[in-house]
């Protein structure tokens with residue numbers, strides 16, 4: 001276990017999907033009520049993949065009031081908005097159909113009809129406009145992680161992207177995970193968030209969970225996620241999180 005993590009770090013390993021969904025609901029409840037104490041909008045960044053279904057289940061089972069929530073995309077695939085590989089489309093077809101109270105207008109989408117570079121710069125501009133500042137602080141980012149340790153569309157094969165210090169959103173070409181063209185949040189935007197939560201499931205990720213969250217092995221992009229003033233949480237099932245089994249809360253180097 002590493003003890004030199006700079007941010008607060010919590011781990012929650014669940015042995016059933018129901019319990020994992022409950023942990024996710026608890027985080028949503030905590031973060032949304034904290035945000036809405038001081039602001040009119042709760043702003044969440046979403047990832048794709050398995051999170052779509054898990055978040056849908058968490059919102060359905062918790063019955064949380066989402067009318068003041070706004071959803072952004074931590075990464076998006078550069079395909080048409082109604083393409084079956086679009087992350088927005090996955091939420092539209094899988095989440096909005098089960099949660100009719102959430103309006104399409106609550107999603108801040110990327111415009112994938114323009115060039116890839118423009119799509120990235122334009123999405124950054126949308127975010128800056130929504131937040132009214134050039135240094136946006138998300139209330140919550142929900143991240144996934146691949147078995148290769150990628151998160152958002154930051155891949156281990158493209159380490160230069162981890163060095164980005166200026167842009168909030170960058171275009172990605174030749175992504176090892178299809179589709180090849182994407183846009184993604186960069187580390188400065190990710191690490192400026194108040195709460196960053198990884199939701200990771202499946203035995204194929206158990207080794208990388210250990211190497212990223214216990215070993216903090218910087219070979220993996222996910223290990224670079226350390227909110228500067230915020231909190232990091234890992235929600236995992238027991239297959240992915242076996243390293244942390246039995247630890248309800250692993251708080252390494254609490255700094256507040």
Ligand SMILES: O=C(O)[C@H](O)[C@@H](O)[C@H](O)[C@H](O)COP(=O)(O)O
Pocket residue numbers: 047048049050051075077087143144145146150151152153201
């Ligand atoms: O474009 C995507 O697929 C994602 O946004 C990606 O970053 C995803 O979050 C991880 O690959 C984990 O996906 P799974 O949870 O489905 O393994």
